[in-house]
Amino acid sequence: MKRLGVLCCCLLFLSFLPAPRLQAQQSPSASATSQEAPKVITERLNQLDQKVAQAQSSADNAWMLVSAALVLMMTGPGLALFYGGLVRHKNILAIMMQSFALMVLITVLWALVGYSLAFGGDGPVIGNFAHAFLRGVGADPNPDYAGTIPQTTFMVYQLMFAIITPALITGATAERMKFSGTVLFMTLWFFLVYAPMAHMVWGKGGLLNASLGGKFPTLDFAGGTVVHITSGVSALVCALYMGKRVGYPKQPMPPHNLVLSFIGACLLWVGWFGFNAGSALASNSLASSAFVATHFGAAAAAISWSLAEWIKNGRASALGAISGSVAGLVAITPAAGFVGPMPALVIGFVAGIVCFLMVTRFKAIFGYDDSLDAFGVHGAGGTIGALLTGVFARAIYNPIYGAYNGVNRPTGGLDGHWIQVGYQLVGVAFAWLFAVVGTIVILKVVDVVTGVRVTQDQEVEGLDITQHGEEAYNLES
């Protein structure tokens, strides 16, 4: 619409201005100029059209490159600090190194075949090798996904999501997983779980895709199913498979430095604007509305988690407040580009309480050792968020199903489209199933090849020394 408006203005402008000049020239060769005039105007209009498109592309590209950088910042240093502060001091380098290893490992895999498997072709489950080695990924946009930015930008933006997703799992395996096992696990997990899920939900023709011909259109704006459910549920499977840390739950294992976690959580919050608002894939009003929903969701969840803690323990803790904000950010992720600011507050508030109960009650009842609560926050928050997206999505924020006779087709329950909640359930079930089955198979393989868990002696001594040969805090040196 905007482009049309600009065009009309230009047309008007052009048709008025040259008029006297044309009339003055009419006397010597009237017939020749009257034929040339429209051609000049058309050419000029074409040029203007191109310039307008270029200007839009520049604006969108600027925002998307910044967003990509913000999402990378979520993994390192954001998640690395957040998790790093929560482990005991003998394991901080190991957990940070796992995040960093994923930054470099997934980048290379993505360049070779990862991007193509996630976004190449139009199969229902997984992409193809059309873009292997980034063939055909250059300055031209890919109109299926983001028509105004170079495909290179889209590719590198999506890469950052592929990095943070497996990094989230390390929260459940923290303080006891071998480094070699982690590298192998994450490589296999990226191919077997992430790439297919990303394709199914976001890829053209994917089974769960909402805008490009999926059978079960699941609304997932920035990765509630693809990122948080897959990683959170896989984290639970890993925690159950590996068993508890030595001494858990009798021996105290308090976080060794909550200041680091605090900084990490705040970096995650800021980075999440790139994650969610960037998922508009353009610098437009949808990005603004996703930005606002993200921020509101985080704030509401921090408040509800703190309130729950205050009521239960008589005090509101710093760790509770930052954990709440992360839970809210997780839950608002699938909804960010579909809901208004008020539902965002509701989603955040609900997620804060649900995740608080998951982490404090549910985990204690079932006795699994999810070291840093990757499942309690990401698995639970992602699931709640994905389901509530089906309830609160409205076409006025994002008419993803297009329009009919000039009226937007309804998207979520508030639009009267309650079947969407059912689709969300299907999407959630798929993500859970994929994560559970995939992770079990991968763990079995890794167990045979490198082993999953360190020895008891190594665990007691700490992963920093035994896996990496160094210590984070050499206070006496």
Add this chain to the structure above:
Amino acid sequence: MMKLEAIIQPSRFDSVKDALLEIGIEGMTITEVRGHGRQKGHTEVYRGREYTVDLLPKIKLEIVLADALVNRAVETILKTAKTGKIGDGKIFLSRVDDAIRIRNEDRGENAL
């Protein structure tokens, strides 16, 4: 010669040290220690997991004194280290047979 060992609250340490300097006690050795007597620590809660921290940080002062100074030193510590709550710590006194200054081999109270 007497050895005075006092375990006190870290928050009272600065006042105790200044007061001891004022009455002319110039040497002391300080250690950061952890422990508890009747004060049984506190609980911390991290994401719903409760930890009982029963060994609390304390400061241990060790001073070897000429007999004439012992009573004043004890009074000073009692006055400045007391908050009136459980956990204020204790003072232990014991006899010291000899003291030797390493630099010039002074012995006894001369070495203090």
